[in-house]
Amino acid sequence: MRLNLFCGALLAVSLLSGCATTARQDVQPWQRGTLAKSEMAWEPDPLMAEYRRQVQYSKEAASGGATIGGGGCGCN
Amino acid sequence: MRTALGLALALMLMSPAGHAVTAGEAAPPLSAPNAAQQPVGLKDYRGKVVYVDFWASWCAPCRQAMPQYDRLYRKWASRGLVVLGVNVDTDRAEADRALKRRPVSFPVVYDPAGSWPERFDLPTMPTGYLIGRDGIVRYVHEGFRTSDVPALEALIDKTLGEKP
Numbered sequence: 001m002r003l004n005l006f007c008g009a010l011l012a013v014s015l016l017s018g019c020a021t022t023a024r025q026d027v028q029p030w031q032r033g034t035l036a037k038s039e040m041a042w043e044p045d046p047l048m049a050e051y052r053r054q055v056q057y058s059k060e061a062a063s064g065g066a067t068i069g070g071g072g073c074g075c076n
Numbered sequence: 077m078r079t080a081l082g083l084a085l086a087l088m089l090m091s092p093a094g095h096a097v098t099a100g101e102a103a104p105p106l107s108a109p110n111a112a113q114q115p116v117g118l119k120d121y122r123g124k125v126v127y128v129d130f131w132a133s134w135c136a137p138c139r140q141a142m143p144q145y146d147r148l149y150r151k152w153a154s155r156g157l158v159v160l161g162v163n164v165d166t167d168r169a170e171a172d173r174a175l176k177r178r179p180v181s182f183p184v185v186y187d188p189a190g191s192w193p194e195r196f197d198l199p200t201m202p203t204g205y206l207i208g209r210d211g212i213v214r215y216v217h218e219g220f221r222t223s224d225v226p227a228l229e230a231l232i233d234k235t236l237g238e239k240p
Contacts, residue, residue: 028190028193028194028198029193029198029199029200029201029203030130030132030164030190030193030194030198030201031190032134032135032201033132033133033134033135033164033165033166033170034166036134
């Protein structure tokens with residue numbers, strides 16, 4: 001019983017302190033250089049992305065709303 | 077169980093939450109290597125007015141600020157002003173490229189691990205800390221706009237005029 005309680009306590013400590021560390025995982029101002037790297041961009045290769053969009057628009061006969069589902073007015 | 081929760085809570089509170097360095101506090105005694113791998117710290121400039129400028133190559137206002145700080149440094153180095161650039165690029169080559177493009181005459185140290193900005197708990201990039209001759213932070217300058225320069229210049233001038 002005592003051992004169980006101890007194990008439970010240890011587990012609670014490790015889990016909750018885990019919460020504390022993950023809460024501090026915000027990107028700090030001085031770490032934003034990582035976000036500025038080309039591999040972090042939505043479109044690492046703008047030319048290729050534009051080419052793919054062109055193909056998509058031609059096939060779908062509609063343009064816009066290529067980024068996030070639900071976007072675009074779909075009016076043309 | 078209650079003990080366990082209490083202990084966990086204590087651990088959470090003890091986790092390294094930063095404490096922002098503000099005006100009126102002593103500057104933390106940090107040290108970092110310069111281009112020649114020699115450690116340079118704030119204690120090396122005791123008795124001087126130090127302006128610590130945190131910069132990175134990816135930060136546009138930092139690049140805009142550096143020539144201005146360089147001008148102030150060259151103007152007032154003889155009066156005891158030191159501008160200390162702390163580069164926080166994770167890649168040293170990028171910092172070197174930026175410095176090659178815009179060379180500065182003030183000392184620059186490299187802190188790729190980000191221990192200086194973590195200790196100062198930098199609010200934004202760039203941030204400058206004006207430290208008086210007594211090692212106490214006089215002013216924290218967040219961000220940079222060219223229009224900030226006259227006020228900053230006046231403040232540095234005033235700090236340089238203070239009796240040690």
